[in-house]
Amino acid sequence: MACGDEKIIVYTEKNFSGACAEYRQDQPQLGDFDNKISSIKVFGSVWIGYTWPEYKGYGLLLEEGEYPDWQSFHDIHDDYLSSFKKMDMAPLCEPSNIQLFASENFSGQSTILQSSVSDLPCYGFNTTSSIKVKSGAWVLFQKPNFAGRQYILTTGSFPTKKSWGADVNAGYYVDGDDKISSLRPVKRPGNDPDDDIKVTLYEGVKFSGRKHVFTSKDDNTSDIQGRIKSAVVNGRKNWKLYSVAYPKTGATAVTELNYSNPRYPNPTSMPGADNTDGVQVLSLYPVKPDE
Template sequence: MYEIHFLIYEMLPIPLTRFLSLQIIFFEDRNFQGQCYECSSDCPDLSSFFSRCGSIRVEGGCWVLYERPNYVGYQYILSPGEYPDQQQWMSFNDNIKSCRSIKNVYGKSWKIKFYDEQDFEGQSAEWTEDCPSVSEAFKFSDFHSCVVTDGAWALYEQPNFKGQQYFLDRGEYHNYTDWGAPSPGVGSFRRITEF
């Protein structure tokens, strides 16, 4: 039995320890107090585990948290570290109702292409680095569609990586509503480099 497990482990292209290290801990109260819930996989509905979230400790992996069940609502992107209150993850309330780990984005390259019209029409611009100010770097600041060909990205509604966040991984986004935004305005964006 030991030999079979050893052979399976040797055939995996990504070290198994990467998957075993995914962990996030939700605490009901600020400063890691109150009841807690440990999570190591995607969860579409956290409401049966806790009613409010006052602090979070990310022990492994990067996570996207959502304000409502089924990965809907405001998004919060957290990398490993401690978040003693909601302000640390840029939230104004204690509603965290679903979460998922950021997966399948291993590598050392990032590439995203934005379009000023939906369905990949109009002016376009390709980017491979963080951008703290869209208005200074682009001829257009309304992104109606985009294609992520490499890596994972976080879009922010305000410059300097502030305001509402939106997580984008590899794929096509025909309209800004595909990434959960209520409008096409983007103030800044950055690569997600910690997994």
């Protein structure tokens, strides 16, 4: 996608079909497309979609790329988008630096981060009450592995949970709305595909149910409680999934998901995984296709 062609195209049906509209400027209201968007393409830019008009409600980060169905861009409910705002590109060109504080007004335990963390509690940071974004743009997630409600922040100081939006009632999440469990820098448009290596695993078929996002190897996927029944691969690496934690050298993978065939809607679509009950995943590794 050309970095200079800054626009977003929305579609009323999955897989980029149905009626469509193209936007290049902020859209406080979507008219005939209000709450009717099922797939999206983003070119050369980053947008925030909102579940209510006038940029209110729950914010959803839409980075450069293609989103063939609503599960690929949020985990709330089909079609719930009512306004769009294009992000300023300047913060995306800065180094990423954020400081989290356990207590309000920048007090208590703190940690400074410059890259993604998929599970803050495992990292040793359980509570976030105030934040300083020193540079860059960040997306913070309610749940581990970059899932759940999102908070999108750029350079600034946020002394209370209210100041970074944790008290906004979006009408979808109730328990743990103000909890931050994972975070990452917002991706700059035009990055090489190798900079966006990830796999998204779903506990339901056709990309439904609880989802788990991984951007690097994980020797013990303790957060996965059910069997995996569908998956999506991003970037130019395959993923080997194992049914044991901490697999030894030479261990046989349950399946290998190939980036050249990135969407696996059910267990039988995964190579070697013919069990319709799904795949048990206790560890996984990104690998080059020839490894």
